[in-house]
Amino acid sequence: MSQLSEQQCEACGWDAPHVSDEEIQAYHRDIPEWEIVERDGVKQLERVFKFRNFKQALAFTNRVGEIAEEVGHHPALLTEWGKVTVTWWSHEMKGLHKNDFILAARTDEAATE
Ligand SMILES: C[C@H](O)[C@H](O)[C@H]1CNC2=NC(N)=NC(=O)C2=N1
Structure with a gap:
């Protein structure tokens, strides 16, 4: 488990500081x-996760959805046969x-569950 995944999300509004380079x-x-x-x-973080079929890709999508709902911060999710782009x-x-x-x-961890 990476240390980053265990850190807490902070409230972030339109005036929150951008991360520096x-x-x-x-x-x-x-x-x-x-x-x-x-x-x-707009800078974004993006990763494509590969799966054996659509069902597994959809299950992962839902796990990421739960992670997002826990903290009220939401990704864009593109679910396709055998892959999800987050x-x-x-x-x-x-x-x-x-x-x-x-x-x-945390998304990385959800991929190995
Ligand atoms: C009102 C609500 O909390 C906001 O619209 C949230 C919802 N989820 C969000 N998710 C992300 N990724 N960025 C936001 O600015 C954001 N805003």
């Missing part, structure tokens, strides 16, 4: 399989918050 690099080391992408100027970012602040890294780490 140094912090992004540091947190990224705990979740190396996630790609940092930028869409319309994208985390903080909509209100239009960028990355530490919460996104914590939840990406």
Whole structure:
């Protein structure tokens, strides 16, 4: 279990601080399989998870949904046959918050359940 996944999510509104480039690099080391992408100027964390079939992909999708509901912070989820694309970012602040890294780490754990 990575340390990041055990950290607590903080409340984050539109005025919450973005993570600095140094912090992004540091947190990224705990979740190396996630790609940092930028869409319309908004940085996001994205990873594709592979499964044997649609049913397993859907079960994983639901586990990630539960992780999101626990903290009121929600990813974009694209569920396809044998794969799920998970994208985390903080909509209100239009960028990355530490919460996104914590939840990406928890998502990694949900993939190995
Ligand atoms: C009112 C509600 O708490 C907000 O709209 C939440 C819901 N889930 C959210 N999820 C994410 N990823 N970013 C947000 O800014 C966000 N806002």
